[in-house]
Amino acid sequence: MLGTIWQIYYFLTLLLGLVFHMQIKQQICIHLVTRKQLKMHIFFLSIGLKDFLNISIENSTLLEKVMQVILYMITGHYVPQLAQLVYRRNKGINNPDINFKGFMVGNAVTDDYHDYVGTFEYWWTHGLISDSTYRMLRIACDFGSSQHPSVQCMQALRVAVVEQGNIDPYSIYTPPCNDTASLRSGLRGRYPWMSRAYDPCTERHSSVYFNLPEVQKALHANVTGVSYEWKTCSDIVGNYWTDSPLSMLPIYRELINASLRIWVYSGDTDAVVPLTATRYSIDALKLPTIINWYPWNDNGKVGGWSQVYKGLTLVTVRGAGHEVPLHRPRQAFILFRSFLENKAMPSSS
Known part of the structure; x- marks a missing residue:
């Protein structure tokens, strides 16, 4: 089953791969996506998986799980904006084509x-x-x-x-x-x-x-x-990109109020969109804490740290750079699995 999930994830990564990650003077990261592209991607999501696997979205438990993570990409603007559009289009629909559950972002430009x-x-x-x-x-x-x-x-x-x-x-x-x-x-x-x-x-x-x-x-x-x-x-x-919002925090507030599953993770050796930036942005949301800061466990070793807020989970990955799966694939898998299972990161206790 996990193999199939990764296969679907790879397909969706290709499908949604119109995001450009730019580096100016080694430090300034920007992420390009237009509203037109966002709407186009919603259309492809609603029909693409059916053709890809030749199964019905409405009747597949597997796809219901996968649709929780289709927006898992390392970009801070694209994912929340696409998530907002999907959420708004699903309002008032009993059985939407995109059974959207939540999203996760990593080392993301937020505010x-x-x-x-x-x-x-x-x-x-x-x-x-x-x-x-x-x-x-x-x-x-x-x-x-x-x-x-x-x-x-x-x-x-x-x-x-x-x-x-x-x-x-x-x-x-x-x-x-x-x-x-x-x-x-x-x-x-x-x-x-x-x-x-x-x-x-x-x-x-x-x-x-x-x-x-x-x-x-x-x-x-x-x-x-x-x-x-x-x-x-x-x-x-x-x-020439002139319509980039200064902040994603209003979108986060809207989607948190909608009770979507939202995870934010951060490799702690990234100096481009570092952990401190992510923590300041999350702190600005003023969310109540459910589980306080704790080290999460990877086979008896500290894999990173996590804090669970009401409506959002923050996870750090120790020793990982900007692209967590590239630097720490094992820990990235534990993170990915925990998100899918809707469980907090494993602790030593």
Whole structure:
């Protein structure tokens, strides 16, 4: 059954894969999706699974479970906005095509103000920037848009990038993608497990792969035959994207009041959308605590920490970067399974 769930999840990831994750000057993350695309994805969700598995959504217990997690993607704007549209369209319908139960997001851009505060604090407390730069960032970027920072904020961010040096901001304690051959040699000596479990050049590989003509043909991509290559980061898209909301918190409040299952998780070595930013955003919701902060257990070891609020569960994954399944696949599976089973993360007691 889990194999089938992963198969469906892979299908939906492809189906909904029109989200662009951009990195500007190593630090500023933005997520692109238009309202038109959101509505189009709802249509595909309502018919795509039927064709994919040749079974009825209304009569399948398995699909009822899977529809809880179809919105599991690492992006903070796309998921809540799509969830809101699905929830609103389901209102007043007894047997909706999309039996929507809830969603989870990871290391997600949530609220520009709190994301800025939490990110700069993370950089400073982890020794990535100087005291003076920390103060400058808090002044220059206060209350600004993370999508279109002010000139003063961009200047401060550039100083921060220089101070951070050649690190992978998405996973600050793992080697960055430099010379791949020397990297592999070094990993075999110091981190024998990492050469099998983690490749810091994933983004570089994806750029090569998704520009292969046969891959684009299979994905029905670039059907107009544009002359330039596909990029994981597009300054053109970022510069002209003007309708990004400053905050997802109003949507969270609406969906929490609707009693949907909402889980937010965070790899704690990500400096792009760090745990501190997520915690500040969640704190702004002022939710009552059901289960206080505790270490969750992975085979006798601490896998991370969790706190259960009324309407939302927060989970951290110890040692994971921005893309939790990439860095900690076992712990990501435990997280995924707990969400499916609607159970709190396992504790040692």
